Amino acid sequence: MTDRASHSPDEAPPTRGWHRLWWVVAAVSVLGLGVVLTAGLRFEGTGEGAATGPATQVKDEAAAPLAGRTLDGGRFDLADLRGQVVVVNVWASWCGPCREELPLLAETARQWSGKGLSVVGLNVRDKDAAARQMLVETGAENLTVVTDPEGTLAVDWGVVGVPETFVVDRDGRVRVRAMGVVTRQWLDQHVLALVRS
Amino acid sequence: MNIRRVLALAVLVALLAAAGAALWRSAQDPHRDVAGRLASGLSCPSCAGETVADSRSPMAAAMRTTIDEQLAGGRTPEQVRDWFVQRYGPEIIADPPWSGIGALLWILPAVTLLAGLALAVRTATRPRSSSHTGAAHEPSTGTDEPAGGKDPAVTRRAWDVSALVLVGLVALVAVGAARTASEPNPAPPAERATSSPSGEVAERLARGSRLEAQAEFAAAAQAYGEAAELRDEPAIRLRQAFALLRAERAAEAARIARGVLVDLPEDPEALLVLGLAQRADGSPSATRTLRKFLKRAPEHPAAPDIRRLISG
Numbered sequence: 001m002t003d004r005a006s007h008s009p010d011e012a013p014p015t016r017g018w019h020r021l022w023w024v025v026a027a028v029s030v031l032g033l034g035v036v037l038t039a040g041l042r043f044e045g046t047g048e049g050a051a052t053g054p055a056t057q058v059k060d061e062a063a064a065p066l067a068g069r070t071l072d073g074g075r076f077d078l079a080d081l082r083g084q085v086v087v088v089n090v091w092a093s094w095c096g097p098c099r100e101e102l103p104l105l106a107e108t109a110r111q112w113s114g115k116g117l118s119v120v121g122l123n124v125r126d127k128d129a130a131a132r133q134m135l136v137e138t139g140a141e142n143l144t145v146v147t148d149p150e151g152t153l154a155v156d157w158g159v160v161g162v163p164e165t166f167v168v169d170r171d172g173r174v175r176v177r178a179m180g181v182v183t184r185q186w187l188d189q190h191v192l193a194l195v196r197s
Numbered sequence: 198m199n200i201r202r203v204l205a206l207a208v209l210v211a212l213l214a215a216a217g218a219a220l221w222r223s224a225q226d227p228h229r230d231v232a233g234r235l236a237s238g239l240s241c242p243s244c245a246g247e248t249v250a251d252s253r254s255p256m257a258a259a260m261r262t263t264i265d266e267q268l269a270g271g272r273t274p275e276q277v278r279d280w281f282v283q284r285y286g287p288e289i290i291a292d293p294p295w296s297g298i299g300a301l302l303w304i305l306p307a308v309t310l311l312a313g314l315a316l317a318v319r320t321a322t323r324p325r326s327s328s329h330t331g332a333a334h335e336p337s338t339g340t341d342e343p344a345g346g347k348d349p350a351v352t353r354r355a356w357d358v359s360a361l362v363l364v365g366l367v368a369l370v371a372v373g374a375a376r377t378a379s380e381p382n383p384a385p386p387a388e389r390a391t392s393s394p395s396g397e398v399a400e401r402l403a404r405g406s407r408l409e410a411q412a413e414f415a416a417a418a419q420a421y422g423e424a425a426e427l428r429d430e431p432a433i434r435l436r437q438a439f440a441l442l443r444a445e446r447a448a449e450a451a452r453i454a455r456g457v458l459v460d461l462p463e464d465p466e467a468l469l470v471l472g473l474a475q476r477a478d479g480s481p482s483a484t485r486t487l488r489k490f491l492k493r494a495p496e497h498p499a500a501p502d503i504r505r506l507i508s509g
Contacts, residue, residue, distance in 0.1 A: 018350070022357040029361060033368045064284075068411045075411075092255070125255035150410060151259020152266065158284035161243040161256060 054165070054180025056190070063088075063168045064156040066122065071132055071145040076120065078168070085195045087119045088166040089182075090154055093130035095162040099138055101181045106140035108187060117195050121145035124154045124162065167191050202321065209317040213310060220306055232264050235274050239281055240291035248291050269432055270402030305366055312359055398428045405436065414444035431457045431464065438470045447477035465494035469503070476506075 066078035066088065078086065089105055091098035109119035123131045123145050135141050148154055157166065165178040167190055176190045236250035241257040249260045260281075267277045281289050405420035421437035438453040451474035457467040472486035487503050494500065 019353065022354070022361075026357065026361060026364070029364045029368065033364060033371065037371050065407070067407065094255075125259055148259075148410070150262045151255060152263045152406070152410060154256070155259050155263045156284065159256060160285075161254075 053183050053186045054178040056186070057177040057179070059174050059177055061174055063166070063172050063174045064153075064158075066120070066146060066153060066157070068146045068148065068153065071123065071128060071135070071147060074144075076144060076146050078120070079172070081118050082172050083170050085117045085170060085191065086168040087117070087187075087191055088122060088157075088168060089119065090122045090124055090157070090159050090162055090164040090166075092124050092126045092162050093134040094126065097181045098163040099134065101163060101165075101183075102135065102138040102140040102143070104182070104184060104187070106135075106138070106143050108191075109143055112195070115195075117191065119143065122148055122154060122157075124148045124159065125151045167194060169194055206317060206321045209313070209320070213313050213317065216306075216310060216313075220310070231274060232261070232268055235264050235268070235277055236261050238278065238291050239289050242285055242289060266403075266406045269436065270399050270406065271428065271430075271433075272399055305370060308366070309363065312363065398424050398433075401427070402433065402436075405440065409440060409443075414440045415446070418444055418446070431461055431467070435466050435470055438467075438474070442470060442474055442477065445477070447474040450474040451478070463489075463493050465490055465497060468493060469497070469499060472503075 063078060066076070068076060070076050078088075087105070087108070089101070091102065105119050105121070108117070112118070121143050126147075126149065128147060131145065131147070132141075135143060135145070146153070160179065163181055165182050166174050167176040169175050175194060178186060178190075233250055237248045239249040239260065241247045241249050241252035241254060241260075243256055244252045244254050247254075247257070249257045249264075264277055267280065268274070272280070278290065401420045401424035405417045405424065408414075408417035408420060418437050418440035421433060421440055425433045425437055434453050434457055438450040438457075441447075441450040441453070451471055454467045454471035454474060457464060458471065461467060468486055468490035472483050472490055475483035475486055484507055487507055490497075491500055491503060491507075497503075
């Protein structure tokens with residue numbers, strides 16, 4: 001039968017040595033590949049941490065139209081807010097991370113109401129009831145929210161996913177875009193600067 | 198060559214053929230209609246490697262709706278593509294690039310296939326290893342020595358080198374993909390075009406769409422009506438009729454749908470609108486009309502709901 005103990009002492013040691021080396025190298029590369037892939041995955045998520053804030057793009061282009069029915073049955077048109085700074089926040093009830101920023105946005109809206117800054121939500125591919133429920137749960141019922149059940153308004157804005165936030169200046173131009181959950185620091189840095197200018 | 202070798206080779210060849218066929222198929226475009234082909238040509242920006250046509254993500258669905266609306270509004274596929282590029286950047290066009298990292302996406306599977314084929318050939322032509330003869334050599338981790346044939350160390354090294362090169366290539370692609378995904382590309386600074394060359398009509402159609410989305414059906418019908426005055430097409434007329442239906446003006450909707458049926462006697466969309474309008478008016482011919490619609494277009498997205506409506 002096969003006798004595993006019978007490795008003859010005159011088998012070519014150099015070949016064995018090379019062989020072990022290749023195995024080590026192969027194992028290391030597979031491990032390396034694993035590390036690389038995991039590192040790559042880190043860039044996928046948009047909710048990447050309150051510590052670092054959302055991915056931010058600086059822009060300067062005319063805002064797309066934003067007009068429609070609001071969750072409370074009223075009407076909204078971004079054009080009416082020319083002269084104010086407007087924060088447009090794209091969210092949905094099926095978006096977990098959106099839950100984190102709604103209270104902050106609602107508070108910002110309350111604080112700055114009538115003082116040159118408005119906050120409006122864009123509820124995308126969602127149902128009214130679920131959206132209202134989320135606002136209740138996050139204490140954000142004061143938020144003005146435009147409904148976009150087909151998502152076509154969001155596509156006009158170039159939205160890729162949720163949450164996203166756009167900051168529109170007094171002349172109706174988009175100046176900053178965040179892809180991910182916005183933090184208080186982010187709002188201070190990108191929004192209030194525009195308001196005070 | 199014994200039967201086992203032949204079978205192993207056959208399995209290998211079959212697998213390789215299947216892999217090759219799958220690769221070829223994935224490069225084909227299954228969509229025949231204009232909207233589907235457009236959607237297959239756009240890559241879903243939030244999903245790794247999927248097209249807008251294939252992706253299940255909500256934004257991809259929103260993009261498909263947008264494509265439908267724009268095409269119905271009279272825009273050409275090129276105009277729709279430009280519209281998307283203005284908003285999402287040129288990277289939204291889904292054709293796999295033939296330069297740089299993208300080329301690896303095509304080369305790597307091809308190389309893997311060829312390597313597999315080479316290995317298959319090598320397996321088939323390699324002389325019998327001594328383990329089959331029952332000699333005292335047992336297959337250990339790498340020092341089996343086939344009687345005759347190539348130098349085992351070289352063979353083994355060739356194996357290992359090619360395996361490592363493959364791993365390296367895959368790692369390179371992974372790094373490249375991670376790198377390109379992590380940089381959000383700013384959209385081009387050019388101003389968005391607000392009116393297309395077929396300006397007047399498209400503008401009214403877009404207004405109609407927007408108004409419909411805002412549940413302003415009467416105003417939407419008005420906008421579609423204006424568009425139809427400029428360009429009297431059945432598709433536009435039917436959008437007007439549908440908006441009128443939703444504005445609870447069934448009689449007018451029915452009139453327009455009948456007008457379309459004069460020119461296109463069996464048009465399913467017209468039958469659908471007419472049937473629904475008749476139903477809204479309580480007319481007894483509604484069921485008959487809706488059944489005709491179902492016969493003409495059993496695969497229509499609204500068909501299941503209509504079936505339920507008729508039987509319920």
